[in-house]
Amino acid sequence: MTEAELLDRIAKTLKQEIGPAVDSEYPKTQAFMAAVVLQKLSRQLALASGHRQANGDDLNLLIDDIAESVITKPVPEEVASAARQLAEARDDNALCGWLEALYANRAALGAVHFDALLGRTRTTMRANIDRQVEYAG
């Protein structure tokens, strides 16, 4: 039995046996809610490895595309710096910094370039959030 399966089994016990056996309203609700939490954790855990790999691959592709775009068409130094930090750190914090730099330099980038860079970044973020919704929704 995997860890995810263990959590899922405990969740089912909570939902089907423990929760219904509780008379008092508040602890009954808590038992059912604990089952929901464990089921979500179980699903998240089961998908974690695949999601980590896919998110990493997507981020690498994004960083490559940004690097190529920045070389093809020069950008303000703040944007270039944020792109370098993203390439080094490869994490959500740096991705947030990249987005802030884009918005802060929107006028200097021009609408077309800004939309292109933001749109490319959003493609990666959309794929990431769709994966999260697989276990959170």
Add this chain to the structure above:
Amino acid sequence: MTQAQTASPELRQAIIDYLATRLTNGSNFELHNIQRIAVGWSHETWLFDVRYSEDDKSQELGLCLRRDPGNALLRHLSDLEEQFRVLECLDRTELATPKAYWFERDENILGAPFLVMEKVTGSCPNPWGREGRAFYQAAAERGTLPNSFTTTLATLHTLDWRAAGLDFLDVPAPGTGFAQREIDKWRNLIESADYAPQPILTDLICWLETNIPPTDRLTLVHGAYRTGNLLIEDDRVNAVLDWELQVIGDPMYDVAYVLSDLNREGTSLLSNLVERDEFIRDYEAATGFTIDFETCRYYNALYAMRSVAFWMSAAGLYANGRSDDIRLARTAWSVPVVLERAATELGF
């Protein structure tokens, strides 16, 4: 989620002792029908009837007591004293609200600050439950309550808030002041939750700051105007409840909330109650305002930010041990769901 609980003998006695200090001509106080109604995750709410003697006559008063448990969601943004002051001010207007009686900050009285207000008659079906949805569906078919829902919001938006004394609520600067203040408020809550960085949230906040719609029309804004926050009696709104998120701001903020998909489930009826076209027609007729749908779209995105702030804050209360309520732990998985909605609002 609603659940009834009974009060401890100590709390009952403390309430009786307190009421004796307020109803000074009364004697022989007794509490009846006392129950705790837990709606949402905010302050404790107790409903009861107090019976007492005054001038040799038996008196009965229905009361609602809200107590600050010290760890409620949005506690620092939802001060009981402010709620009390708002209700006092609204009592001078034609908007249907509970009458506010007393506010006490002294924790020695009931163990925490509290306010006491009128227990208004009526029911408040939960729109997320099967029974509640059936209640609103039946009311929609009868047709009276939907109009009451809309005209009550119109009353809220057209009342003279300065004359009522509500200008203590921090009036925003004209133009972009209102939306900017909301963004700042929810950003502060997000930052205090100490959550992992969320790129879609960063995108959303940057987009919101870049696209603020200016507004020069300022009204009282409820902040959560929907079924479930309205007390219903005889197919009309008997009281507007849940005065926790009210601000002076753009009335389209409330309109966007009514128009959004957030507050309905399995139906096209707004707030499970009102036909969209009917709401728009009746609201515009009653207020004289024209609904700005582009601005409503902006506020929908702002509501996504607010929801993320709520859920991050709620999950944080459980994570850092300030609450044992597992419902709060569950909200950690609401964050990605709302962020997905935000991405859709932003067009990706």
